[in-house]
Amino acid sequence: MAFQLVQNLFDNVNKYFNYKQYSTDTNYDVILHVGEEQDYKKFYAHSATLKVKSKYFESALSSRWINKEDDYYILRIPNISPKVFEIILRFMYTDTILTDKSNPFLLFDVLLAADKLCLEKLIDYTQILITDPTNYTNFLLDNLLEICNIISLFPHFRILQRHITILVRNYSTRIFNSQYFIELPESIVISCLENDNLNLYEIDIWNNVLDWGIKQISKKLDKHKLENWSTEDFMELEEKLKKCIPLIRFHHINSKDFYNAVVPFQPIIPGRIFNGVLKYHLTNEILTPFYSVRRPNLRESEASLENKTTMLLNFLESDKYLGYLCSIICEKKFHGYFKFIIFLFLCILYFWLTAFVIHIIMWLIMIYTMHATVRKFIDYLHIENRYL
Secondary structure (H helix, E strand, O other): OHHHHHHHHHHHHHHHHHHHHHOOOOOOOEEEEEEEOOEEEEEEEOHHHHHHHOHHHHHHHHOOOOEEEOOEEEEEEOOOOHHHHHHHHHHHHHOOOOOOOOOHHHHHHHHHHHHHOOOHHHHHHHHHHHOOOOOOHHHHHHOHHHHHHHHHHOOOOHHHHHHHHHHHHHOHHHHHOOOOHHHOOHHHHHHHHOOOOOOOOHHHHHHHHHHHHHHHOOOOOOOOOHHHOOHHHHHHHHHHOOOOHHHOOHHHOOHHHHHHHHHHHHHHOOHHHHHHHHHHHHHOOOOOOOOOOOOOOOOOOHHHHHHHHHHHHHHHOOOHHHHHHHHHHHHOOOOHHHHHHHHHHHHHHHHHHHHHHHHHHHHHHHHHHHHHHHHHHHHHHHHHHHHO
């Protein structure tokens, strides 16, 4: 019953708002000229409502410099579109937002306009609608660069900022593979690198981070033509990547890729990190603790299987023949899962053959040691048979 009364009240307010908005023979005392040129519309409102809902209107309508014509306050708002302002005006009267969910850009226009008009309640409510994971996740990921720029300009959009942090944590791989990655702010790149859900080959991560760092440099440089780089260029790139390099798991990059893609950029890598990785590739020893904060990814992904395969290969290399066989298979570009199954089979076969050979050797030793005893027993049986 109470709910029905509240619903009827909102319906009546909506009808009243529509009537007040479009009729010129009612009790309004404010005329708002919104937009400009072709995208223009005139709105009618009540100063009391505008003052209560918005600090912007409270200040504008209380100023002695306000323009008045025939006892009407005249306000001009050229930098907000009539479509957006109609949504805002309706919200100020009814506390509801009527928007097309298929047009999330309109919601962002409402959010920015609400910030200009100091409508704190509408700012929070619009952010809640935008961050609804059932509607706008793909939109936010596809337009992450523009949204990051908005957050940097409006740091008080806390709800949107927290949601973007969650998206970066859950969709790091997609963000890393996006076309706009090299233009993202450093905070997003670091969040991706710190994330255990980043399921990419480490060499691809390194190349993407390099591309991002080079994009941040004032000069236009080509990472494939290092002979054209100056010492200052390497120093500038080192400065841009100083927070990212410790997060790269260089020991997960195979020796060939390490030599081709990492060694040329030795000047930008701290000596301790580079020497530790070089020692690993020469001796298979990993410094403890290693530098990357990312723990090994335990998800069944192609990248994690590649890491497990590498670890298994290092173990099997203790036997030169089996290691050689494994290295031949490793050279073939098999799919990660198939490669892992092959190595797992080889490991089982290796231990099974080892156990079988050990059993055979033990039986041979036992037969050899018992040979004299058995021979004496047979001779004894022959003597007994002779006397019978």
